[in-house]
Amino acid sequence: MKHGRVTEIPEDFWIPIPLDTDNITSLSPFLVPQDHLASSCTYHVMALFMFFIFTVGSFINVLTIACTIQHKKLWSHLNYILVNLAVSNFLVSCVGPFTACCSFAFKYFIMGPLACRIEGFIATLGGMVSLWSLAVIAFERWLVICKPLGNFIFKPDHAIACCAFTWVFALCAAVPPLCGWSRYIPEGLQCSCGPDWYTTNNKYNNESYVMFLFGFCFAVPFSTIVFCYGQLLIMLKMAAKAQAESASTQKAEREVTRMVVVMVLGFLVCWLPYASYALWVVNNRGQTFDLRFASVPSVFSKSSAVYNCVIYIVLNKQFRSCMMKMLGMGGGEDDESSTTSSVTEVSKVGPA
Template sequence: MHDSFVSHNSSSWQGEPPLSRGGFILLSVVMALFTGPAVVLNATVIIVSLLHKQLRQPLNYALVNMAVADLGSAVTGGLLSVVHNAQGFSSLGRTGCVMEGFAVSLFGITSLCTVALIAVERMFVVCKPLGHMTFQKKHALAAIALSWIWSLTWNVPPLLGWGRYELEGVGTSCAPDWRNRDPHHMSYILVYFAVCFAVPFVVILVSYSRLMWTLHQVSKLACLEGGAVAKKELKVASMVVLMVLTFLISWLPYAGLSMLVVFNPHVEISPLVGTIPVYLAKTSTVYNPIIYIYCNKQFQRYVVPFLLCKEVRIQEDTSEVVTTVELSTNKVSPA
């Protein structure tokens, strides 16, 4: 099976690899530069959250869930890409390719769904469309379960015959087969795009637009009243903007290219051009932990000493246990 898979890989290159040996090595190095920090930072967020009960706040549950998904994606997608590019080909065989594609897609869509769920949580808590709402542990756990169930539901079909996982780009990673012309498989890609990218994207866009408008109104009011809460709300807004921007930068080119191939089957896209959006999406695993470690003083207080192998100063921590949650639950409804 391995030999036939490698032969299929080579045939898609028309007898010649799409990149020189140096090109594959360069891709391997670039992915290593993103994957290494992604593994370390996401693992750190998970570990410190397990070690310190002060971090076990409802909102942080969602952040930890995103760290778990990003860590899984970095290991199954990022590390394998580093190895395969160093080799110049995928050495997993057909079964391994399917499992890689399934795992990377499962973790990636779970991470996207978690970003969307955080957007909804912030919109309900800060903008209060249904009145005052407290984000509790049960809400966080339900949201986490929903993100995994949703992702699993739409990534299992290729294992059962609707759609399939295949080599993509320069042939060193596997993903849902966007290039397949079979109407049966194309229907899966269209549905997959709609429910796994378009839906989270719309949810994020609507929720964060509402949130940004509310924060803008509150900031103006705060400035008129002396700026008491403007700085706090600005920090929340900064985190929101960064998460949205990284979401768009990481995933929009990949989704756009995939839909271009689906709707215009005759378009000619070189393997290298097809690889760039794939790897850009995989770099998303390192952005999220950097953003919420930087913007969340809770994680800063524990993560930085952990990374520097220093002791956490408990006395300082107890004076400010919940920074992000306080920001989210402040009375920020526009007057």
């Protein structure tokens, strides 16, 4: 699909204008269906997918929060961070996918410019809290298992401080577009809103904001995750080598290796498409790109509200057991996740 010139309108959105169209106001994504961007089938498929993310993501995250409130055995420092992740994922799943579902169903952003800014802000805030929570979880695992600080004990107070840290950093990323550094506008097929990484209007300094997001909100957390889990894998390799005869140690190494691979891949699936696509657009101004593909990064970032929970919470035996009890599906195992237990066992041979 080829689009014509990109025209900026002195409001809160931009749209690619077909070459044979002069009345740009008639194509406002807040007023009329955006049939010139994609087929009705594309919009309806996206609406169904957003409805799936909204229902499943909201349900899993609410269940996680309710389980933690009800079961005191879940009140541990690591689980505080997991609940923080669930709260941020709930924000993303109940706001972003819901408004996107409604908009895709009507093929334009039916809720207007103010709702667009609200959705963009909340989705960005929740997404950044989620992203930094993943980095905090990796950092916590590194401190507890690899013990770089010796006998330092990671306590619930530290976990609460780390959770507060994620919200402060998320606000640093989500507030600027409300204050004139970039802005929140319809993106992709114009049915969901996010930071402006399309236009070149110097009034909003979009390029510098995108570079800030890429460095501060993607590269730094990702580097933290890779470093911490990398150190964890190195320690486990050393432990497995030292205890080559121990079946439990070898099993722990395999489990944690799989866990780390899944966590890193999950992070990349969530955020790499958005970060890389935005960076490409910023550094290739004037290049033609299809807005149907520009919607893909936004969809992946919103769907993180589902698979973040699957990776970090549902696969935890302790959380899974409590969830099954709340749903009336019988008991379950009351122990910690097998991976965490195995890792703790292996860590005994690590640094003191």
